[in-house]
Amino acid sequence: MIKVQRFINQLMNSNCYVVYNEDTKQCLVIDPASEKSLEEIKFIEEHNFILDYIIITHEHTDHNWGVNSLRERFSTAKLICSEACNKYVKKTSRAYFLFYYDDPHYIYEIDPADILVRNNEEKITWGKSQIQFILTPGHSPGSMCINIAGMLFTGDTIMPFKPYFNGRDSNVTEWCVSVNYIKSHINEDTLLYPGHGDLLMLKNYNDSFDK
16 A cells, blocks of 8 residues: 655755555655755664655755755665756755855755656556656746656645745746646546645645736
């Protein structure tokens, strides 16, 4: 049985999810963004899980600050992100730390991903499940959603409150197209696991905010 454990990241209180299979002991981590990923590492090791994948929904640092720590601890885990995320992730990290820590000398960079998602047709097999990737640019150029066993991990594309557009790399028009794509291709009873805030059902999502 596939289950999900949520952790609250230490940068901007974003969500990190450990998705795991109790029977096979396989797991993956979505959006680790606490610098050392201590809680996630402890959870994985206490349950004797095997970390197969680290998946990041987009390039903003409050969704990937812990990637390096996980890769160092679990050297066989493969990093997955969209092609655009892989391209822009180094450009966004510096801005975050200048803003939050006022430290021009802090450097945080992620090595290139092992698997790049280039289109909405791409899937990978994970145990007996299929992981489907859906490119959803708008909040950022590299945003994507992840569909696993009927659960949709949406990053900052869909959240239970007004969407955020930062004025630097956000595009409201692209975001509207992405949300409409999700609504037309994903079952309305799907449970959404957002990048910030609590879980919600797709059919209960209200995207009529004043954008």
